[in-house]
Amino acid sequence: MRASILSAAALAATLASGAPAGKRDFSPDNTYFPLANGFPNPSSDAILQIQKDGHGTLPNGPLPATLSQEGIINLQLIALNELFEVAFFTELVHNLTNKYEGYDLGYGQEYILDALSAVVAQEQMHLLNANKALEEFKVDPIQPCKYNFPVTDFQSAIALAGTFTDLVLGTLQDVNELFARNQDFDLVRAVSSVIGNEAEQEGLFRLVQKKRPSAQPFLTGSAREFAFTAIQSFMLPNSCPNIDTIPLKTFKPLTVESKDIKRETQNLKFSISKKDAEIYEVEKLRLVLINGQNKPIVESFQNVQMLDDKVVFEAAFPWEEFVMDGLTIAAVAEWAKETDEFAGVEDVAAKTIFGPGIIELS
Ligand SMILES: *[C@@H]1O[C@H](CO)[C@@H](O)[C@H](O)[C@H]1NC(C)=O
DSSP, X not given: OHHHHHHHHHHHHHHSOXXXXXXXXXXXXXXXXXXXTXXXXXXXXXXXXXXXXXXXXXXXXXXXXXXXXXXXXXHHHHHHHHHHHHHHHHHHHHHHHTTBTTOOOGGGHHHHHHHHHHHHHHHHHHHHHHHHHHHHTTOOOOOOOOXXXXXXXXXXXXXXXXXXXXXXXXXXXXXXXXXXXXTOGGGHHHHHHHHHHHHHHHHHHHHHTTOOXXXXXXXXXXXXXXXXXXXXXXXXXXXXXXXXGSOOOOOBOOEEOOOSOXXXXXXXXXXXXXHHHTTSOGGGEEEXXXXXXXXXXXXXXXXXXXXXXXXXXXXXXXXXXXXXXXXXXXXEEEOOOTTOOOOSXXXXXXXXXXXXXXXXXX
């Protein structure tokens, strides 16, 4: 039974003693690219191997005749994200292959390595597909950055992968909506197929964490700016050669202060930096929660505390009413009229100042 093998593997990760850890030998100086196969610019021979390792080929049909401005931004964001994912999963496979301390799964090693090696090749193909389309529409392909991942063992790596993949799954909904709204119909199928691929990966990450594979009936939606902001926290400042060609907003940080959040209605604690907060009137700010395909939930700040360097506040988390399992995106947005609602996730993003705060309930 796979499930029991994987659970055993997950447990063993903390028990088996592997090679000494601590040295970042895969990414000295936080440099990940080019990979041994030349990626992100592999030769045509290397691409043939990537296709075999990824268990399928790049789409071989023609690109649409036109691509909207929003469509270009979609592909740029996808490329930026896929580069980061390739860096992460390639290093994870490296750590597992060398059985570093915290990365020796014992019995489950072979299955996990095979699964993640396919993920590496599949993410490489997602990048190649996006950057090739950009090039054909005479837009500079997105170049890789330097990265730093806050993980030192298999469990924390998979938990992080589960979180960023959830955010990607929400963001690709936005990408598809924007393609459709801007008449880029012919790209919707390919992106939908990638949503399925990323969701299959998410099922593995959840299983390994002993979560049920399918999180929610309708996965939480996101907007491009939330993903754009979140993935930059894994990139070294000023290390992305052409991130500035992507015209998306980067939000100021919102910290979820509450830990070990339970599946119940409660107040959650958040914080924002005092320096960033100074220019806004607290009365005009609202904490917005995005979960599933529901309308954004708007909550007022409570118990606002001004500390030396940060502003701490609470806001209601109405779990009982909305059954907010899976991913919840929190954002602090500007709120003009008491009666208005946010029209949807994109409307929240348009008015967001601080975010995203990521809340994950199993
Ligand atoms: C791989 O291991 C190194 C050394 O422990 C660590 O710094 C790095 O974050 C790990 N990367 C992943 C993706 O697990």
